[in-house]
Amino acid sequence: MARLPRLVxxxxxxxxxxxxxxxxxxxxxxxxxxxxxGWLKTAAKQFGVQIHxxxxxxxxxxxxxxxxxxLGLGKMMQWLGRYYVPYxxxxxxxxxxxxxxxxxxxxxxxxxxxxxxCVMLEEMPVRQHLVTEPGAYIWSSCQHHLGMRxxxxxxxHAMYWGLGNTPFQREAAYRELLDKGLSSSHFKAINDxxxxxxxxxSETFKLExxxxxxxxxxxxxxxxxxxxxVAAD
Numbered sequence: 001m002a003r004l005p006r007l008v009x010x011x012x013x014x015x016x017x018x019x020x021x022x023x024x025x026x027x028x029x030x031x032x033x034x035x036x037x038g039w040l041k042t043a044a045k046q047f048g049v050q051i052h053x054x055x056x057x058x059x060x061x062x063x064x065x066x067x068x069x070x071l072g073l074g075k076m077m078q079w080l081g082r083y084y085v086p087y088x089x090x091x092x093x094x095x096x097x098x099x100x101x102x103x104x105x106x107x108x109x110x111x112x113x114x115x116x117x118c119v120m121l122e123e124m125p126v127r128q129h130l131v132t133e134p135g136a137y138i139w140s141s142c143q144h145h146l147g148m149r150x151x152x153x154x155x156x157h158a159m160y161w162g163l164g165n166t167p168f169q170r171e172a173a174y175r176e177l178l179d180k181g182l183s184s185s186h187f188k189a190i191n192d193x194x195x196x197x198x199x200x201x202s203e204t205f206k207l208e209x210x211x212x213x214x215x216x217x218x219x220x221x222x223x224x225x226x227x228x229x230v231a232a233d
Contacts, residue, residue: 018103019060043079047072050155055121055140106193109201114159116186147171
């Protein structure tokens with residue numbers, strides 16, 4: 001099935017991902033992560049996007065973010081490319097594209113999928129065998145959510161604050177979520193929705209977003225529509 005045009009819904013959380021072209025390593029050195037995160041902080045503020053969680057991996061990046069308007073995400077990602085790609089090409093003496101096409105994004109129903117998305121992002125370094133536990137990876141928001149350091153890039157979401165009344169309670173509750181891990185069904189649902197630009201959430205949420213945006217927000221049913229049977233007089 002062809003991927004739907006990217007849908008950005010203001011004031012809704014979105015899972016965003018972008019990969020290096022042909023699986024290329026796009027963050028070879030610590031200085032590259034630092035430079036990119038600095039530009040991400042600037043761009044997020046400039047274009048009105050709150051970054052709730054992130055994982056910057058050697059060959060791709062994942063963000064969980066909320067824009068204030070329909071254009072903010074696109075402008076932020078375009079701005080990042082304008083700064084990071086020339087920096088990378090000059091540093092590593094190369095030319096041409098760095099990203100594998102346009103970034104992918106899906107709107108996320110916070111009540112059902114925000115925390116699973118957050119866990120998925122921060123588990124990614126373990127899934128890629130970069131570290132043995134999420135809190136050991138310094139290029140993600142995990143240490144912020146576990147109370148190991150304050151990350152000025154992260155804007156805590158209401159769903160994270162809902163984990164407890166104190167920082168200690170929130171951090172402990174979030175650690176339990178990380179220790180439990182993400183179910184295979186959640187992992188598949190998040191990846192499928194992001195890759196195909198489907199809205200991620202409950203059926204009620206999908207109906208609300210379809211009415212709001214006046215477009216299809218999930219896969220169409222397979223097969224031909226059933227013919228109506230007209231009763232004989």
